[in-house]
Amino acid sequence: MTQASAVEVRLPGTDAFTTLLADVAVGAKDRDLNDENPFDQVTALKRAGFGVLRLPPELGGPGLTVRELFSAVIDVARADPIVAHIFRTHFWFVEERLRTVSEPASQRWLAEAAAGKIFGNAFSEKGPLAVGSLVFNTRLLPADGGLFRLNGEKYYSTGTLFSDYLTVAATTDHDSVASVIVPTDRTGVSVVDDWDGFGQRRTGTGTTVFENVVVTPEEILVDTPYDAPPTPTVQYTSLQLYIHAVVAGVLASVVDDGVALLRSRARSFSHALAESPVDDPLYQKLLGELASTASIARAAVLDAAEAIAAANDSAVNGIPDAELATAAQLRAAEVKVHLDAVAPEAATRLLELGGASAASRARNLDRHWRNIRTITLHNPVAHKARVIGEHLLHHTPIPANTYF
Known part of the structure; x- marks a missing residue:
């Protein structure tokens, strides 16, 4: 740590x-x-x-x-x-x-x-429990002296390896979900750097194990019954939009590397439209398209951020206006649906600016596609698009889980 x-x-x-x-x-x-x-x-x-x-x-x-x-x-x-x-x-x-x-x-x-x-996460678990259900095998149980004990195993704990504190989701003895804060270096906490994804490889997205970890009452932030009625919220919308902000940043880096790649080329094909690649209108067009994709991605993320801010500003006792919360959730979901379609393609087309030499391992240009594709897998785009469409047709409520 x-x-x-x-x-x-x-x-x-x-x-x-x-x-x-x-x-x-x-x-x-x-x-x-x-x-x-x-x-x-x-x-x-x-x-x-x-x-x-x-x-x-x-x-x-x-x-x-x-x-x-x-x-x-x-x-x-x-x-x-x-x-x-x-x-x-x-x-x-x-x-x-x-x-x-x-x-x-x-x-x-x-x-x-x-x-x-810095606060990291220990939310996700493997196994048959439905993702987003807020039901966990990790358990927080009472112990002697008014304390609690935390036991369980979490996966995809992004950032934990670099964090000072962990936010942990656990099931209690009365079948509610608790949010717990514990120091990363507390006895019984093991952070395992075992994430083996082909992208976002060094984000510390590994396994976190809790073995009889002592938790004080002050370290339990939320204890919510499973059957508590959902309230308007954007508490997870920022968490989801953050992913797309990272994608927008990668797209900006794609443009940076595209400019550098073209400027580094000393020759082109004999049948090209210009002797120098930087003067070839086809390459200029492609670079302009990549820049446009990156620019629109940034604008879309910041537009959704404004929607989140509007919902936050409407909050009374921490609960935002229902319509503004729904609007923010939908806006962030729409950003994902769009970026999932255009971002991987942009990272692929970057390579066309350099030909076979762009595949050089030393250049490592494939990292952009690997990073984007890994980030977009955090939640399935088909479900997001369906929710948007269903809401437009029937005003169906947005799912009340961490993915919206």
């Missing part, structure tokens, strides 16, 4: 933040090629206050809007989508605490975030 030091915020849009991103970008291609964890880059972002961007000034942050945050996430993903993805659960956790900022528990954890601590 990386240790956070004093936070010195570098605001997005400043020369200091631009320099930070340039430092993160250096070696990103080779880290992917060599399968290296970006510990130094994550630590640099923590020290630069990336994790506190949404905190208001009175809580130690600059108080960026939702749109400004997602713009910064896209920029970090442009530098290195591995590093950007690691912070995904952290920002969801911060948003949840801001939603309930008047509660002492939220204030306690926001203070930890302000100090530079």
Whole structure:
């Protein structure tokens, strides 16, 4: 686990933040090629206050809007989508605490975030239980002295390897779902770096094991009955839109590499339209199409971020207006449906700017497709598209789970 030091915020849009991103970008291609964890880059972002961007000034942050945050996430993903993805659960956790900022528990954890601590996740499990059902084999049970014990095994724990605290979903002894916060280095917590995906390989998306882990009452944030009626929410919409912000950042990087690739070519084909590839109108057209895809991806993500902000602003006692919440959920889902269709294709077409030489392992241009395709697999696009269509036809409620 990386240790956070004093936070010195570098605001997005400043020369200091631009320099930070340039430092993160250096070696990103080779880290992917060599399968290296970006510990130094994550630590640099923590020290630069990336994790506190949404905190208001009175809580130690600059108080960026939702749109400004997602713009910064896209920029970090442009530098290195591995590093950007690691912070995904952290920002969801911060948003949840801001939603309930008047509660002492939220204030306690926001203070930890302000100090530079990062919160990872331990939600998903393997097995026959339906994904998104909020029923878990991981158990939180009472123990002596008013304490609790946590036991279970989680998978796809993105960011955990780099985090200071873990947010854990568990079933209680009275068949409710609890959200628990425990330090990553607590006795009984094992973080296993065993994610073997072909993309987003060094995001720390591995197995997390909890063996008789002590949990105090203060570390239990939520204890919700399974049969509790759903309420309007966008608490998971930001979590889903974050994925698409990473994709938008990768698409921007595709354009960067496309420009560099064309400029690096010294020759073309004898039957080409220009002697130099950079002057060939067909290559220029293709590059322009890639740039357009990246630009629209960014705009779509930021538009959905505005919808989330509108829902947040309407909240009363942490619960947003139902219509605004639904609009935000649908907007984020629409972004996914669109990007899933165009982003992998853009990453593939990048290679056409270089011909066979673009397949060089040293160039590692295939990482863009691998990263995009892996990110888009986080939830099936067919189900998202169906929900959008069904809602348009019948005003069917959006599924009340973590995927919307």
